[in-house]
Amino acid sequence: MRRVVVFLSVLALALATLVPVASAQEGETTLVVGLTQNWETLNPTAGWLMSEWEMWILQYSALTTNDADMETVPDLAESWIASDDGLTWTYTLREGLTWSDGTPLTAEDVAWTINTSAEQEWMNHYEVTADLTATVIDERTVQITSAVPDPRLPDVGVLILPKHIWEPVATDGEEVTYYENLDGVGSGPYVLEEYRPSQTLTMRANPNWYGWEGREPGVDRIIFRQFGNMDALVAALKSGEIDFAASVPGSAIDDLEADPNIEVIVGFQAGWEQIGTNAGDGDGDVHPAMTDVNVRQAMAYAVDTQAIVEDLWYGTAREIHSINPSIDKRWTPEIPADLVFAYDPAKANQILDEAGYLDTDGDGVREMPGGGDPLHFRHVVNTNSDMGAAIGELFVGWMDAIGIEVELISLDSDQLGAVIAEGTYETYNWGWTPSLDPSSMLSVFICDEIGSFNDVNWCSEEYDALYEAQKVELDEATRLQQVHEATLILTEGAVYIGMVEVPEIQAYRADRWEGFLRQPAADGPVLFNFAGISYPNIRPVGAEGGPTTTAPGDTTTQPSGDTTGTTAPGQPEESGGGVSPAVIGGLAAVVVAAIAVVVSRRKSEDERE
Numbered sequence: 062m063r064r065v066v067v068f069l070s071v072l073a074l075a076l077a078t079l080v081p082v083a084s085a086q087e088g089e090t091t092l093v094v095g096l097t098q099n100w101e102t103l104n105p106t107a108g109w110l111m112s113e114w115e116m117w118i119l120q121y122s123a124l125t126t127n128d129a130d131m132e133t134v135p136d137l138a139e140s141w142i143a144s145d146d147g148l149t150w151t152y153t154l155r156e157g158l159t160w161s162d163g164t165p166l167t168a169e170d171v172a173w174t175i176n177t178s179a180e181q182e183w184m185n186h187y188e189v190t191a192d193l194t195a196t197v198i199d200e201r202t203v204q205i206t207s208a209v210p211d212p213r214l215p216d217v218g219v220l221i222l223p224k225h226i227w228e229p230v231a232t233d234g235e236e237v238t239y240y241e242n243l244d245g246v247g248s249g250p251y252v253l254e255e256y257r258p259s260q261t262l263t264m265r266a267n268p269n270w271y272g273w274e275g276r277e278p279g280v281d282r283i284i285f286r287q288f289g290n291m292d293a294l295v296a297a298l299k300s301g302e303i304d305f306a307a308s309v310p311g312s313a314i315d316d317l318e319a320d321p322n323i324e325v326i327v328g329f330q331a332g333w334e335q336i337g338t339n340a341g342d343g344d345g346d347v348h349p350a351m352t353d354v355n356v357r358q359a360m361a362y363a364v365d366t367q368a369i370v371e372d373l374w375y376g377t378a379r380e381i382h383s384i385n386p387s388i389d390k391r392w393t394p395e396i397p398a399d400l401v402f403a404y405d406p407a408k409a410n411q412i413l414d415e416a417g418y419l420d421t422d423g424d425g426v427r428e429m430p431g432g433g434d435p436l437h438f439r440h441v442v443n444t445n446s447d448m449g450a451a452i453g454e455l456f457v458g459w460m461d462a463i464g465i466e467v468e469l470i471s472l473d474s475d476q477l478g479a480v481i482a483e484g485t486y487e488t489y490n491w492g493w494t495p496s497l498d499p500s501s502m503l504s505v506f507i508c509d510e511i512g513s514f515n516d517v518n519w520c521s522e523e524y525d526a527l528y529e530a531q532k533v534e535l536d537e538a539t540r541l542q543q544v545h546e547a548t549l550i551l552t553e554g555a556v557y558i559g560m561v562e563v564p565e566i567q568a569y570r571a572d573r574w575e576g577f578l579r580q581p582a583a584d585g586p587v588l589f590n591f592a593g594i595s596y597p598n599i600r601p602v603g604a605e606g607g608p609t610t611t612a613p614g615d616t617t618t619q620p621s622g623d624t625t626g627t628t629a630p631g632q633p634e635e636s637g638g639g640v641s642p643a644v645i646g647g648l649a650a651v652v653v654a655a656i657a658v659v660v661s662r663r664k665s666e667d668e669r670e
């Protein structure tokens with residue numbers, strides 16, 4: 062009986078706490094987005110996860126962006142013109158731009174971002190800005206000159222950062238990466254309000270965003286909430302605890318589609334999953350057999366990609382045989398038959414036999430040619446990957462069938478990144494989503510990126526030469542051929558194997574929200590896409606207004622662990638709009654926690670959660 066009294070007391074206290082929050086946030090709308098990927102950093106000069114990019118493209122605008130058809134359209138710049146030689150582009154910014162803290166946004170911010178990122182080699186800017194120099198003409202005009210012909214121009218999609226915030230912390234290329242980026246100052250439609258590591262990231266509508274002119278945001282706050290597994294994510298969507306679920310498993314599609322209140326989206330934006338192999342051209346401790354392309358090709362023949370499509374993705378993924386250099390599929394070459402590493406374990410065994418990798422002691426594991434170390438490989442399972450563990454188990458069986466012994470090592474994506482940089486692995490499972498221009502994806506595999514983005518420690522002078530050539534080629538037909546040739550060289554090297562183009566399976570509460578836009582328009586996802594075009598168009602069902610078909614702000618046509626919350630400075634402490642499902646869920650957790658304390662004082666914090 063005493064336990065019941067305690068429970069009722071805690072519940073009454075929780076409800077009493079709820080009322081002021083609802084009153085304070087009355088009339089505001091909150092969209093709760095569930096995902097399973099964590100945030101390792103909020104710093105746009107250092108991170109690379111999709112969860113992080115989603116925050117950055119909401120908080121920061123660029124000079125240009127891309128619409129649903131992936132065409133270049135205005136963002137901060139309303140127009141631009143080119144010089145006769147195509148090396149210099151002059152951009153005119155929109156009138157009256159301001160940062161979310163009220164500071165004017167001028168050409169000085171643009172020039173500082175481009176020049177500083179090039180000088181300090183910021184990881185997420187440098188590939189675009191390395192050859193660019195920006196000059197301020199006046200407050201609304203910036204001139205950008207490329208030292209070499211650049212086929213990407215006039216598209217300059219790098220995120221422009223507020224100089225008055227970032228200049229003090231960007232003392233050098235290493236120091237800038239340590240900035241936590243909790244200031245909440247941006248130029249995009251939403252800016253950071255509160256961050257609770259490994260729990261939630263809350264963004265509020267930026268009243269100074271140019272795109273709100275003449276209308277009100279349909280969503281006042283967005284709460285990104287992390288879940289420990291996909292089952293919990295799907296359950297939260299079905300119960301109404303969240304409004305949107307990213308990375309839904311294929312096994313849940315039928316169940317979700319049977320619910321009339323839920324809309325399922327199967328979207329593609331050319332992203333893929335692969336088994337990466339350490340080719341051994343970098344530093345580190347790698348098995349010598351991995352440096353032999355015959356071994357890597359044999360492994361590729363032993364991977365049953367169709368089983369991944371059917372068994373793990375329930376038929377929604379697409380089997381592919383090379384990387385996609387771009388979201389635009391015309392940059393992906395047609396793969397000749399001799400480079401299609403279709404599932405053929407007999408051929409894999411034949412390749413290894415002919416290359417001299419034999420099982421000389423009869424224990425089922427092959428040894429190096431002439432005897433020596435057995436083919437014992439370390440495969441790193443990415444614990445932040447929804448399919449990582451399942452692919453790892455399958456990989457063990459596939460390799461066992463061709464006489465290769467595999468040890469599974471489980472690491473999160475941050476730890477995996479460090480292992481890749483150190484070169485202390487043989488294989489791993491991860492994935493990529495390419496940008497629109499192929500240079501960005503192709504740059505991953507150049508020799509200079511070993512120890513950084515080059516996650517397979519593979520170096521080819523022939524590949525590097527083609528990469529450098531296509532990067533400055535203004536004739537599109539010639540450039541297409543160069544990109545295709547480079548991609549085929551990479552494919553032949555078998556450093557990425559077992560590839561499938563994976564869908565972004567998403568689902569949302571259609572009884573609450575509408576206005577979602579696909580990007581690419583034909584078959585892309587609606588959130589976690591290239592430019593975040595949905596967010597400014599999402600609105601509660603039945604609300605006034607309607608979705609547009611343009612990128613955010615496209616109003617002009619151009620000529621040619623820790624459980625402590627961190628609130629952005631100057632922002633209110635509450636992170637929800639009204640009585641959101643997330644708030645109710647949080648109060649329920651408080652009540653359950655209080656009951657648990659009464660029942661047993663030995664319950665741990667993890668058990669309460």
